[in-house]
Amino acid sequence: MKRKQLWFICILFIAIGLLVGCTGEKNGEAGKTEEGNEDNRTLTIALGTDMVSFDVHNHNNTSTEAIHINMFNYLVKRNNETGEMEPDLAESYENIDDLTWEFKLKDGVTFHNGDALTSADVKYSLERVATDTTLLDHANYKTIKEVEVIDDTTFRIHTHEPDPALLNRISRIGSSILPANYIEENGFDHFLANPIGTGPFEFVEWVRDDRIVLKTYGDYFDEKNEEWDEIVYRIIPENSTRVSELLTGGVDMAVNIPPSDWVRVNENEGTYLTQGISNRTLMIFLRSTEGYPTEDRRVREALDLAIDNQAIVDNILGGAGTPTITRVGPGDVGHAEHLYNTYNYDPERAKELLAEAGFKDGFEMTLHSPRGRYLQDAEIAEMVAGMLAEIGVTINIEFMEWSNYLELRNAGENKDAYLLGLGNSMFDAANALDYYRYDRFIGQLDYRNDEVEELLAAAEQNMDAEERNEQYIKIQELLAEDVAHLVLHQESINIGVVDHIDYKPTMDEMIYIDSITRK
Amino acid sequence: MMHYIVRRMLQIIPVLLIISFIVFTLVFIAGDPVALMLPEDAALEEIEQLRESLGLNEPFYIQYGNYVFRMIQGDFGESFRYGQDALSVVLERLPATFELAIAAIVIAIMIAIPFGIWSATKQNSSIDLIATGAAVVGKAMPNFWLGIMLILLFSVTLGVLPVSGRGSIAHLILPAITLGTGIAAEMTRLIRSSMLEILNQDYIRTAKSKGIKSVHVIYKHAFRNALIPFVTITALQTSTLIGGALITETVFAWPGIGQLLIQAVNTRDMAIVQACVMIIAAIVILMNLLADIIYRILDPRIKLN
Numbered sequence: 135m136k137r138k139q140l141w142f143i144c145i146l147f148i149a150i151g152l153l154v155g156c157t158g159e160k161n162g163e164a165g166k167t168e169e170g171n172e173d174n175r176t177l178t179i180a181l182g183t184d185m186v187s188f189d190v191h192n193h194n195n196t197s198t199e200a201i202h203i204n205m206f207n208y209l210v211k212r213n214n215e216t217g218e219m220e221p222d223l224a225e226s227y228e229n230i231d232d233l234t235w236e237f238k239l240k241d242g243v244t245f246h247n248g249d250a251l252t253s254a255d256v257k258y259s260l261e262r263v264a265t266d267t268t269l270l271d272h273a274n275y276k277t278i279k280e281v282e283v284i285d286d287t288t289f290r291i292h293t294h295e296p297d298p299a300l301l302n303r304i305s306r307i308g309s310s311i312l313p314a315n316y317i318e319e320n321g322f323d324h325f326l327a328n329p330i331g332t333g334p335f336e337f338v339e340w341v342r343d344d345r346i347v348l349k350t351y352g353d354y355f356d357e358k359n360e361e362w363d364e365i366v367y368r369i370i371p372e373n374s375t376r377v378s379e380l381l382t383g384g385v386d387m388a389v390n391i392p393p394s395d396w397v398r399v400n401e402n403e404g405t406y407l408t409q410g411i412s413n414r415t416l417m418i419f420l421r422s423t424e425g426y427p428t429e430d431r432r433v434r435e436a437l438d439l440a441i442d443n444q445a446i447v448d449n450i451l452g453g454a455g456t457p458t459i460t461r462v463g464p465g466d467v468g469h470a471e472h473l474y475n476t477y478n479y480d481p482e483r484a485k486e487l488l489a490e491a492g493f494k495d496g497f498e499m500t501l502h503s504p505r506g507r508y509l510q511d512a513e514i515a516e517m518v519a520g521m522l523a524e525i526g527v528t529i530n531i532e533f534m535e536w537s538n539y540l541e542l543r544n545a546g547e548n549k550d551a552y553l554l555g556l557g558n559s560m561f562d563a564a565n566a567l568d569y570y571r572y573d574r575f576i577g578q579l580d581y582r583n584d585e586v587e588e589l590l591a592a593a594e595q596n597m598d599a600e601e602r603n604e605q606y607i608k609i610q611e612l613l614a615e616d617v618a619h620l621v622l623h624q625e626s627i628n629i630g631v632v633d634h635i636d637y638k639p640t641m642d643e644m645i646y647i648d649s650i651t652r653k
Numbered sequence: 654m655m656h657y658i659v660r661r662m663l664q665i666i667p668v669l670l671i672i673s674f675i676v677f678t679l680v681f682i683a684g685d686p687v688a689l690m691l692p693e694d695a696a697l698e699e700i701e702q703l704r705e706s707l708g709l710n711e712p713f714y715i716q717y718g719n720y721v722f723r724m725i726q727g728d729f730g731e732s733f734r735y736g737q738d739a740l741s742v743v744l745e746r747l748p749a750t751f752e753l754a755i756a757a758i759v760i761a762i763m764i765a766i767p768f769g770i771w772s773a774t775k776q777n778s779s780i781d782l783i784a785t786g787a788a789v790v791g792k793a794m795p796n797f798w799l800g801i802m803l804i805l806l807f808s809v810t811l812g813v814l815p816v817s818g819r820g821s822i823a824h825l826i827l828p829a830i831t832l833g834t835g836i837a838a839e840m841t842r843l844i845r846s847s848m849l850e851i852l853n854q855d856y857i858r859t860a861k862s863k864g865i866k867s868v869h870v871i872y873k874h875a876f877r878n879a880l881i882p883f884v885t886i887t888a889l890q891t892s893t894l895i896g897g898a899l900i901t902e903t904v905f906a907w908p909g910i911g912q913l914l915i916q917a918v919n920t921r922d923m924a925i926v927q928a929c930v931m932i933i934a935a936i937v938i939l940m941n942l943l944a945d946i947i948y949r950i951l952d953p954r955i956k957l958n
Contacts, residue, residue, distance in 0.1 A: 184916070187736050194692060268706040270690055272826040306718035326736070342735075342745065343916070344819060370817055370906040371916070378804050379816045404940060537921055540688040556694050565694075574696050 170583050175363040177635075177650060180376045180388040182367045184343050188329035189322075190310040191263040195272040196387070196557070199307045200645045201346060201367055203245075206310035209237060209256065210301055211415055212561055214640040217465040219301045221331060223311055223332065232296040232597050233279075239287040243355040246330035246337070257281040258314035260291065260304070263322035271308030274560070296595040298602055302467065302562040304640075334359045334648060343369050345402050361651055365503045375390035380405055380630045387637065387650075388630040393452055393510060399630045410639035412627045413463045414557040416508060418501065418620040421550055423580040427499065428550060432491040434617040439484035442527045443477035446517055447623050450510045454626035460554060460610045461566045463624055465641055468563025468565065468593075468606030473614055484525045496526025500549035502542065505533045508555040509625050518622075543551060546577035557627060559642065563606035570609075570618055654949070661942050669934060673724060685709070686733055686921035707733070712844025720927070729931070730924035733848040734917070739924035742888030743910060743932055749819055750909035753902070756829035758887065776849060784841060787819060796897050800904035817906040828905040834896045836890050840870045843886055846887045847879035855937035879884050879952045888944035892937045 185201050188191040193199070213223040221227070225240045236466045244249040263271050264278035277297045280291040293300060305307065311332065317325045329337050331357065335348035346367040350359050366386055372375040377395045380388040381402050391399055391407060399407045420428040420437070443457035459471040467617065503515035512533060519529035532549075534542065542548055558566045568574065572582040572591055586609050593605035627639040636651045687704045688695075704710055711719075722731060729739040772784035807827060808816040815824050851857060852875055860870045898911035907910075910929055917925035949955050 186734055190899050192736060194690065216681075267702055270703070273695065273702075341908060342742070344906070368818060368906070369908070372800050372817075372904050372906065372910065375804060375817045375904055375906060378809050382808050382812060382816055384808075384816050384818075536919075537684055537686075537689050540693070541684045544685075544688050544697060549766055554693055557692070568696075569694055 146352055150207040172474075175361070176366060177362045177364070177387075177647065178304055178366045178368060178385045179645065180368050180370045180379055180385040182369075182371055182373075182376065182390050185340070185346055185367070188326050188337075188340075189269075189384075190312065190484075191266075191271050191308050192269045194307065196307070196559070196643050200643065201228045202310060202364065203332075204335045204348060204647045205333040205337060206312075207243075207333055208305045208309050209311070210305045212302070212305050212465075212642070214642060215464070217467075217561070219305060222305070223256075227301070227602060229516040229597070230274055230290070232595075235291045235293075235300060237289055237291065240355060241287065243318065243332050245332055246351055247313070247316060249312065249313060249352070250286075251315075251332055252286045253281075253283040254286075255311050255314045256289055257283055258317070259312045260309065262312075263308050274303060274306075277303070283543040296597050298593075298595065298597050298599065299467070299560060299562040299564050302560045302565075303463045306559045306561075306598060317500055319444050324376055332499075335365055338364070345369065361646055362612050362647060365647055373610075377630065378634070381630065386635050387645075389645075391628045391630045393450075393454075393628075395630075396452060396628065403434070405630055407636055408629050408631050408639060410627045411463075411641060412557070412625050412639075412643055413466065413561070413641050414508070414555045414625045414643075415458060415463065416514065416555045416625060417461065417510075417551070418551050418553050418622065419579055420581075420619050421548070421579055422618075423577075426550055427491075427493060427497050430491045431616060432487045433493065433621075434527060436487035436491070437522060437527065438620050439478050439480045439487070440615045441477075441518055441521050441526070441622070443480045443622055444479075445521075446514055450513045450517060451623075451626065454628065455509075455532055456587060459614045459621050461558070461569070461621060462563045462610060463558070464608065465482050465639075466558060466561045466563055466566065467599075468567075468603050468610075470607045470610040481521075481525055488527070494528075496528065498528040498530065498531045499551060500532055502532050502534055502539060502548055502552040504536050504539050504553070507536050509628075511553060511555070512623065514622070518553075543578065548578060551620075557643075559579045560643070563609075567606065567609055567613075570613060579619075583612060583618065586612050586616075586618075598650065654946075661945075665935070665938050668938060669931060670721070672934045673721060673927070673931060674717070676927050677720055678713075680921070680923045680926055681713055681716070684921065689921050690733060693906055694814040701860060724927075724931070725775055729928035732917075732925045734920050734922045734925070739922075739928040740932075742925060743812060743913065743934070745930045746908060746910045746913050748934070749907060750895070750898055750902070752825065753828055753832060753898060753909060754817075754891075755831035756825050757836060757894060757897075758890070760829050760833035761840055762831070762887075764837040765840030769841045770871060770876060772841070773845045773848030773852060781845075785845065787840045788838040791834045791841075796833065796835065797904050798833055799834060800827070800901060803827045803831060804904075817904075818847060819907055828901050828907050831904070832894065832901045835897060836893060839890070839893075840883065840887070844879060847882055848875055851875045851878050868949050881948070884951060885944045885948045888940050888947060891940040892953070893932050895937070931958055 164182050181197055183197055186195050186198045190202055190206055207223045209222060209224040210227065213220050223239055223243055224237045227235060230236050239251060239253065245251065260278055260281050263269055264275045265346045266272060277293050277295060278291060279294045280290060280292045284290060288354045291300065310633055313330055316330060334351055334354045336351040338347040338349050339345045348365040350363055352358060354466040370379060373392045376388045377391060377399065380399065381384045383404065396407050399405050422429050447453060447455040447457055456475050457477040458474050459476060461471050464474060488494065500521065500600050501515060503511060505512040515531050517604065519531055543552060567590060570581065570586055572587060589605050590608045593602050606624050627643055629637065630637050631637050636653050640646065687700050687709060689698060691703065727740065731737065732739045732742055735742055758810065768784045772781045777780050804816050804827065807814040814827055818824055857870060857875055860874050898909060899915055902909045902911035903915055913925065914929040917929060
């Protein structure tokens with residue numbers, strides 16, 4: 135090789151060397167968090183999407199709430215272990231009559247600017263989301279009529295109608311309490327840029343699409359978090375990049391680890407996969423519209439009997455999921471235990487039912503499915519199609535881009551069936567079973583069961599908790615018997631974590647920093 | 654020259670208006686953002702109520718008219734997703750994209766100039782074959798694949814560079830190489846062909862016959878002239894760079910305009926999509942104008958009409 139050629143190569147390598155050298159980072163440690171270092175009190179969590187906003191009433195987004203939950207508080211909170219409601223900002227609460235709830239706030243609660251929390255803050259916050267129709271969370275709070283301030287720490291919530299789910303309502307997305315005075319003095323835009331809440335962590339910085347940084351709030355009313363000084367949420371949309379960051383120690387935790395990387399994360403030295411059941415249930419909704427084969431209960435039952443739910447969970451989800459016949463999961467008010475962790479499977483009986491319904495030679499139907507919206511959704515749709523083919527039903531799967539999919543469904547242009555995964559952040563059967571109300575989906579699903587309709591109406595405003603519970607269980611039994619739709623399984627939550635951190639996901643998909651500890 | 658620049662600047666206005674119409678129509682046809690803003694199980698009346706609150710029930714021409722009227726005043730509307738002025742959200746991301754684009758161009762030039770010259774001066778040699786072959790491979794490699802491979806090699810296996818994010822120079826290297834590779838391939842081929850054309854010119858032969866050192870002939874006589882098309886083509890690479898940035902920024906979690914646009918399209922955040930496209934269009938048009946002006950400066954024989 136001539137001198138000139140050598141010269142070119144040398145220049146090129148020197149340039150690359152200089153660029154790498156400029157990093158000033160030691161070999162093999164680029165971008166690493168201080169793994170295993172007891173003094174490292176910064177927790178870095180990789181999320182798939184950026185936070186939407188600090189407007190706690192206007193996002194409707196679980197991953198955004200998973201951040202807010204550490205900066206703001208609700209009046210009451212749901213214990214993820216027991217499912218019971220526990221006081222959070224409220225010290226006590228009492229149901230005075232069907233339309234009135236009285237609350238007493240805890241003493242010593244302060245916002246991150248030092249202002250004390252008062253009933254006026256609660257009034258401002260709940261009335262804002264209850265009355266402003268442009269807010270994305272408004273629909274879940276419109277039952278609230280007014281918040282009446284009794285004194286600085288006592289207030290009453292008045293509802294338009296009896297609302298037995300009120301406590302569930304005010305312990306979820308959209309019910310965080312905002313600082314009324316701070317917002318009034320500085321304006322809402324100032325609050326959005328410099329948010330303050332009452333939670334264990336306070337705001338430091340938000341670089342959009344890059345990172346959100348929080349630090350421990352020293353005067354937190356409950357117990358100051360001693361484990362961490364700083365929380366950094368990094369936004370990494372691409373799955374493989376997020377997993378690589380976890381494997382190289384660039385982050386301590388990474389959410390939504392795709393099934394294809396579960397083994398990789400578990401077998402990598404220094405990381406593990408932690409899984410938990412979410413309350414999102416994957417279902418296939420069937421049209422009961424006149425003229426469709428699934429109008430006939432026997433056909434719906436045949437389809438249900440042809441699907442081996444456990445095989446889907448085992449083969450596609452690596453066992454991370456729970457087959458179920460009801461959408462109301464454990465921990466939800468009104469959960470029917472006997473319909474959970476079970477499924478119906480009998481392909482021979484399915485064939486008989488089809489023959490009885492006049493479809494001895496089977497029939498063809500269309501299944502709309504999103505691709506990539508839910509865990510392995512496309513693979514699940516394909517497996518279901520394979521199982522239904524065994525009883526002579528030919529499924530034409532139409533995979534659709536998510537927004538087009540929603541639009542088609544909302545316009546009532548969907549064909550025989552569509553696949554959907556529905557969560558239930560309210561943890562109440564009312565929210566989950568509302569999907570079976572006839573008038574919600576006229577022209578789209580057209581499922582109607584008069585007994586279910588009556589029970590839904592009765593339970594919706596029934597303030598007798600025990601009776602209401604029974605009503606919802608009865609509804610689920612009726613729906614299972616009628617096979618209104620095909621319920622497949624509850625999804626799992628899959629989070630990759632570095633070995634020196636202890637964490638178990640909770641069903642509500644929130645990431646409570648207080649529950650993350652160093653080993 | 655000044656007359657030409659002013660005339661070209663004025664031409665930008667109708668071009669941007671046409672682009673605004675196309676983008677608005679496409680976003681409008683693509684569908685309703687409200688369904689994406691509410692949960693899957695939102696009732697139809699909730700969807701309808703929100704649509705009305707956001708003024709999305711108006712007919713197309715009224716929505717477009719309002720949009721153009723506001724756009725002329727510099728108001729691209731409010732982002733549904735961020736609840737913030739769309740233009741400020743987009744402008745916030747521009748520095749990150751510029752940083753990445755400049756680094757990618759620098760890397761592309763660092764690769765293209767030596768290899769382009771080398772390959773032209775050694776035409777049909779094994780070196781030429783390797784350089785042109787590498788250029789074809791470089792052009793053919795999809796950005797997302799190259800990005801993931803670079804992460805696996807340099808971050809996961811060797812551990813010398815961070816995986817993703819923006820911050821130090823180290824964070825810039827992999828995304829810049831990913832984005833710059835395709836452009837480097839294009840440039841290498843361009844320099845090679847320009848050099849080959851010039852090396853066969855009479856004045857090069859004359860210079861050689863005068864006994865001037867071949868290094869001087871290549872760099873002072875040939876390369877300077879080969880630079881003319883090279884510089885203009887580099888300026889015209891802006892649209893390629895921004896197109897590539899859409900993927901590269903997503904793979905490397907680089908908080909620039911590309912990642913913003915991808916998310917805005919996914920969530921049908923119309924105001925952001927429109928603001929992004931208009932800003933990108935304005936940049937591309939300005940870079941094209943710049944290319945024409947540079948061409949004129951480098952080669953005074955060219956007349957700007």
